[in-house]
Amino acid sequence: MEILVLNAGSSSQKSCLYSLKEDAIPLHPPAPLWEAQIDWTHHQGVAELKVKTINGVVFQEELNTQSRLETVEYMLQTLQQGETKVIDSLAEIDCVGHRVVHGGDKYHDSTLITKEVKDAIADFAKFAPVHNPANLEGIVAIEHILGEKVTQVAVFDTAFHAQMPEAAIVYPLPYEFYEHGIRRYGFHGISHQYVSQRAAQILDKDLTSLKLVTCHLGNGCSLAAVKNGYSIDTTMGFTPTAGLMMGTRSGDTDPGIIIDLLRRGHTGEQIDDIFNRRSGFLGLSGISADMRKIEEAIGQGNSRAKLAYDVYIHILRSFIGAMIATLEGVDAIVFTAGVGENAANVRADVCTSFAFLGLKIDEEKNNHRPVDRDISTPDSPIKVLVIHTQEDWAIAQECIRLTQLSTVPS
Template identity: 50%
Template structure:
């Protein structure tokens, strides 16, 4: 069965094609075709990379940042040109979509229906850039593959069974009753990394205490006990928690009230600033891209150094919170664009954790070479680098849903 996966992010679009057969492999297989679109480099333009299983690669800069137009271009390349990997669109049996916010409504993958699309649209208010992107991807897929079953896989689902004290905000109880609660995000990534960590350690997942660090343009941590999320840093929206590329992370709500009441800010101003002009971008004044921050820091840029130090400080702070909730730790797991590719961040995050008996191997940290344990042999806590496989998790979830439906 060919399963096409749409992973729509706020500033990116990953599209992957998998050939899925029983029995499912223990490790994530490579896709037979993939396309990655990135809107973060230059306003109004899209950096696009398309690869086929045969090794053909196309790189383009498209003169548009409109997702529907980019998706149309991507889907044409699936069956045409040097990267074409299918002869007819009818070969696609299933299309799986990552949907960031499922609210309290969806805790499992679900077939996409008009009612489900209405719910995703209604939840745009909680994750505006992400859920809107998912709806645009769903529309493109329904037009291109009318014969395929469309399935939504929710990023909030993995955290939906957190203990109530982790879900509830300490405001009026009516907030919780109205659905104003902590949902958590990056669930597909945290779930995959926990499973992969157990494989790398040769341990049963149910016996492990893990802190998974998804560090990219968006950043979040999860405390995972026995394979279940019991706490995470993102909350009602993907803005809570860690400092991120352009998002602020947690801020004293009193500061926001001050800006609204006394500094002439509107709600739209705060939305723009907190989501797109804060984090690494806001402090450095340069970029939300950690690679650029690290280069500027090495060149002596004071604000880049401050942005890096603030990012690390808040990362250490939240790792400590996860540690306290777990009551101990077996492994610290790094993933995401920063987590996988920035050894400086991993080293700085671990620097103050020596009291746990945690020590990393500098040479392994500098070049993990894929999924790897970068802790020193004598370290009491293992430190892992894992290449997250959200797209395979979506394909796998689609497979299991269809199998369950066939058995009922």
């Protein structure tokens, strides 16, 4: 079974191909045969394509971008020709899975893509105007390149949070706003769901018996409180701007700040730019949104970089505490994504706040780039896991599951 995964964003297109000897989901994530990434913002009118295969072949090229469709089509040609060839024909692809950022309040699970699903993805672009149109473009491109009969699956980033209790979803605003779709949706759901399942494997526990706080910490950051395998609370809300401080996003702030900015003459577009692209680490430090550069600046004595880091840790500790309260206890805290997986000091500084609960991490394990590992001490009642998130494999798993369901006789 050949499964192609497309993870489309506003500025990049990540893709990979998994090849399974049978349509059963393996216990551990397999390595993809082929991986590719298109950077649409490399230069104006030029996209950068990078391809690598399981055999270690690496290919890189700059492409004049006439259209996304033509660029994606060129990318897929590297699957079947040249030094990066891993299959004989694109017709061998059995299923294509797509990350779709917003499924609104309609899709609580992954689904086979139909015209109705495409129309819904387009409609929910009002909630995710940057991402949903790019996700839909990928779906349409595959139809054009592989034909409309190829099986396609939409895996929604919001779906994992769709069954949160109403008290966690509804904002304390006039109720009619909720009736018109203004509510907490949550994001990073594919990642939160994957690392929850992987945590259960590592702990050798039934997922339905666990209380987990999953921390997706990258340029975008969010937490989820996972109980009995379900998300019951999360930090991102109506948009991905909410919750934790991030690389360039503010996270939660006093709404009175927005009112004040409006009174000072700022436009909606300017305010959006401030909160989404000029805040967070970049805004506070004045240096970068990249944690690695922040750490370098702190080492050089930069006070604003240190302030940005301290604010980040303060907010992170506060929200993790809130998630633990929602869960009424916690079995494990899980760190994932770029910062969560690589910043040992972040993990250490966060975990020290929960020493009063008996939590202890093994300093040596924490400092040696752990991957899919428990870094807590044996006597720690709360486990601390570092898990490499694999959203692409999670999408591939959904493709396997849904194609199996679609072939079961009724």
